[in-house]
Amino acid sequence: MSTNSSAYGSSSVRAAGSGFAASGRFTRPAQLDPALVEHLAGGVDPQRLSEISHTTAASLLDRVHHTQDPQVVERVLTLVEHEGVDLVAELWSEGDPDSLPGVLWRLYMLRTWMHRNRESISRLWRVGEPVAGVSSAIAGVDQAPTAEDIARTADSILSGAFVGDFAVALERASAFCSVISAGLMAEARRRQERAAELGESAANTGAAHFVKTAKSLHGTATDFLKGAKLWREGRLE
Incomplete structure (x- = not known):
């Protein structure tokens, strides 16, 4: 497999937008209450921002859960593209990863990451799926997904959080990250073994980058799984 490590960047989906281009333009999403975000452009104190963060996350999730309008679902699904990361x-x-806004942020960043790296991720899935056990079945992805399959899965996971069972969507996201993490680790080992055969330095193979990204994705998987548990217990706020 000829996976290009540079396709993933140096950040993870856990990072607060690093690796993704910000537009530098402030806009207000039409589906959010204007009163909740009117002060964001000019800055707001951390406590107030935390309150707005939790309120908007809960409001958006509740609003979509109570609508059958596919256009509303589509607007929420593509919030990052239309409003800017x-x-x-x-x-x-x-x-925090155990809060509703923190979980939603990670879901949106996971979708963005999957869309932007769909071809490389589809190759990594084929490597990680055989060793990931039950995770591949939970994620709901075929054994040999195409790049288009990865993009559809990204949309399915995020939309499922809004119109389906929120905990199930988080479990799917967790399982997906686990499989890709396994694929990254397998690729790192392959590169290290190849370097040893050729008598080269493993540092020049990009293996360390794969390991770093794999560990980060594993952490993201843990965050999603914890979020699912808290949601079922009624403690994800």
């Missing part, structure tokens, strides 16, 4: 980051990126 900078605004979404300002709203939710500081949220």
Whole structure:
């Protein structure tokens, strides 16, 4: 497999938007209450921002759960593309991984990452799936997904969080990250073994980058799984 490590960047989907281009333009998403975000452009104190973060996350999730309008679902699904990652980051990126805004931020960043790296991720899935056990079945992805399959899965996971069982969507996201993490680790080992055969330095193979990204994705998987548990217990706020 000829996976290009540079395709993933140096950041993970856990990071607050690093690796993703911010537009530098402040806009207000039409589906959010204007009163909740009117002060964001000019700055707001951390406590107030935390309150806005939790309120907007809960409001958006509740609103979509109570509508059958596919256009509303589509607007929420593509919030990052239409409103800019900078605004979404300002709203939710500081949220703890065991909070609703923190979980939603990670879901949006996972979708963005999957769309932008769909071809490389589809190859990594084929490597990680045989060793990932039950995770591949939970994620709901074929054994040999195409790049288009990866993009559809990204949309399915995020939309499922809004119109389906939120905990199930988080479990799917967790399982997906686990499989890709396994694929990255397998690729790192392959590169290290290849370097040893050729008498080269493993540092020049990019293996360390794969290991770093794999560990980060494993952490993201843990975050999602914890979020699912808290949601079922009614403690994800």
